[in-house]
Amino acid sequence: MHxxxxxxxxxxxxxxxxxxxxxxxxxxxxxxxxxxxxxxRLDLGSGPGHYLGLLGTPVVALDAAPAMLVEARRLHPHAxxxxxxxxxxxxxxxxxxxxxxxxxxxxxxxxxxxxVLGELRRVLDVGGRxxxxxxxxxxxxxxxxxxxxxxxxxxxxxxxxxxxxxxxxDVDDVxxxxxxxxxxxxxxxxxxxxxxxxxPGMRLLVCGLNPSLYSADAGxxxxxxxxxxxxxxxxxxxxxxxxxxxxxxxxxxxxxxxxVKRATVAAAELDADEYRAxxxxxxxxxxxxxxxxxxxxxxxxWRAAIDRKARAGWQxxxxxxxxxxxMPSTSGLNAATPLTTLADHLRDAxxxxxxxxxxxx
Numbered sequence: 001m002h003x004x005x006x007x008x009x010x011x012x013x014x015x016x017x018x019x020x021x022x023x024x025x026x027x028x029x030x031x032x033x034x035x036x037x038x039x040x041r042l043d044l045g046s047g048p049g050h051y052l053g054l055l056g057t058p059v060v061a062l063d064a065a066p067a068m069l070v071e072a073r074r075l076h077p078h079a080x081x082x083x084x085x086x087x088x089x090x091x092x093x094x095x096x097x098x099x100x101x102x103x104x105x106x107x108x109x110x111x112x113x114x115x116v117l118g119e120l121r122r123v124l125d126v127g128g129r130x131x132x133x134x135x136x137x138x139x140x141x142x143x144x145x146x147x148x149x150x151x152x153x154x155x156x157x158x159x160x161x162x163x164x165x166x167x168x169x170d171v172d173d174v175x176x177x178x179x180x181x182x183x184x185x186x187x188x189x190x191x192x193x194x195x196x197x198x199x200p201g202m203r204l205l206v207c208g209l210n211p212s213l214y215s216a217d218a219g220x221x222x223x224x225x226x227x228x229x230x231x232x233x234x235x236x237x238x239x240x241x242x243x244x245x246x247x248x249x250x251x252x253x254x255x256x257x258x259x260v261k262r263a264t265v266a267a268a269e270l271d272a273d274e275y276r277a278x279x280x281x282x283x284x285x286x287x288x289x290x291x292x293x294x295x296x297x298x299x300x301x302w303r304a305a306i307d308r309k310a311r312a313g314w315q316x317x318x319x320x321x322x323x324x325x326x327m328p329s330t331s332g333l334n335a336a337t338p339l340t341t342l343a344d345h346l347r348d349a350x351x352x353x354x355x356x357x358x359x360x361x
Contacts, residue, residue, distance in 0.1 A: 001086060001107045002151040006064045009047070012147050013067035017048035019146060023102070023133075025054055027185065031100055031131045032056035034187075039097025042123070044086065045104020049075040055100050062089070086116045093219070094125040101132040110140075110153050111200040111289070115246075117167035118195030122219065128190040130169060134160065136182035157184050159288065162281055164188050165261060166196035168216075192216045193263050197245040198255040202291035204350055205322075207282055209267045209298045209329070210260035210274075221245060221256050222297075226332030228339050229297065235343035236350060254350070255291065257282060259301040267300060267331075275304040279319070286320030294322050295349035298329035312345065314353050323353040 009016065022028065028051045035041055035056060043052055046061035049072030061072045061081045069081035084090050086108060099120050108116050120130060137154030161171045169188035177183050194211040208221055208229075215223040220243045222229035230242050241248040248254045259278035260270050279301065286294055296302050302310050306319075315324045327345035328337045 001064050001104075002109070005107045005150045008147055008149050009063075009065035010067045013048055013065060013071050016068070016147065017050075017071045020047075020050065022050040022054065025051075027131070028054035028100065028102075031098060031129065031187075034129050034131075035098035036127075039125070039128070040095060041098045041100060042091075042096045043079075044099055044101040044120070045107075046072050046081075047104075048072050049079070051100060051102060052076040052079050055098075060096075087112065087119060089119050089123050091123045093122050095123050096128060097125055098129040098131070099124055101130070103133050103135075105132055106134040106152050106154070107150065108153065109151075110155070114163055114166060114196050114198050117164060117169075118197065121168040121190055121195050124190040126190055126192050130164070130188045130190065131186075133183055133185050136176050136178075136184045155184055157186075159284070160184055160186060162284055165281065166198070166257060166285065168193040168195045168261065191261065191263070193261045194219070194221055194258060196255070196257040196285075197221075197249050198257060198285065198289060199249060200289050201253060202249070202255045202289065203253040203293070203352075205255045205257060205286065205289070205291040205294040206349075207294060207296045208256070208258045209301045210258050210270055210278075211263040213263050213265060216263035221258070222330060224332070227330055228332070228342055229330040232330055232339060232342035232346050235339060236346040238350075255289075257285065259296070259305075266333075267298065267329075270301075272304045275301045279305040283320040286322040288320075291322055293325060293349060293352055294319060295325040295327060295346070297327055298331075299326055300329070302326045313348075325349040325353070 032055050041055045041059040043055055043059055043061045046063050047068050052061055059079050061079050062084055063069050064085055066083045069083055073081050135154050140153045143150040157174050157176055161174050164171055168191050170191050172187045172189055175185045193216050215221055238252055245256050260274045310326055312327050318324055328334055330342055
């Protein structure tokens with residue numbers, strides 16, 4: 001969250017409690033009923049606890065402003081309170097059966113939301129429910145009401161759904177309500193999948209075909225020891241990020257996503273319709289975040305959805321306005337392609353497109 005916004009909430013927790021109330025208690029009760037009985041619920045950005053008593057039990061309140069948690073504990077003394085940032089949650093993987101995120105993610109910079117949602121996916125158990133509410137619209141602003149200085153980001157419903165899907169969720173429902181202050185209410189289920197590791201300013205976005213079940217459970221793309229992606233990256237010069245997606249993004253500005261988010265035993269289980277739908281999402285992701293280039297690991301997805309005769313190398317047409325490179329699969333099933341060749345492809349993609357792109361290898 002924006003630190004200035006957290007400071008406003010820290011200074012005015014009592015004012016927020018007195019001047020505001022639960023917006024839609026019925027929605028909170030429906031969330032409570034949808035979460036598996038006895039599973040923990042997380043009230044993300046709980047504020048002074050307006051919803052804590054409606055979410056079922058056991059429930060944990062989390063807010064970046066400790067003063068808000070003081071107010072929440074006064075109302076609900078038996079609910080634990082945790083002060084933490086949304087981008088680094090202090091919980092074990094799969095700790096919760098449901099996350100309630102009411103009007104808090106709108107204080108997150110849009111480009112940072114994929115990583116925040118990836119954290120939510122991590123602490124949710126497979127099959128867990130995510131229920132979030134943000135304002136609908138375009139742009140960003142700073143409040144000038146009774147709590148001035150708070151940062152807000154507005155969201156387009158389709159883009160928000162794309163980002164949630166990219167984080168490893170299946171979107172169950174998206175509803176836009178209200179007039180001048182329209183809101184997006186989105187519910188989603190945590191899949192056995194991988195989250196995107198993406199942000200603005202990427203030099204390269206690497207796109208796999210889809211996660212294996214092993215990778216989905218490990219939370220790391222290309223996780224199997226037989227997959228040579230991380231070894232090829234090291235051979236290409238990035239030797240400090242072995243199986244570290246976030247480090248790859250932060251230290252080298254290289255992001256990771258998949259064409260299809262559904263995890264399978266093998267990519268052969270996917271069909272052409274899944275590839276086409278997945279590439280449409282990646283197209284929108286690239287057009288939004290504008291990486292300098294995008295590299296597809298594996299020819300199958302590109303051939304199924306774009307060009308069945310495509311060869312490895314830079315492609316004649318961009319994707320989402322971004323130069324596109326296609327390289328052979330790094331899977332152990334593609335043992336005929338040497339590690340040195342895979343490293344050469346990654347090195348070419350990292351170097352960026354030539355003046356006149358076209359297939360090279």
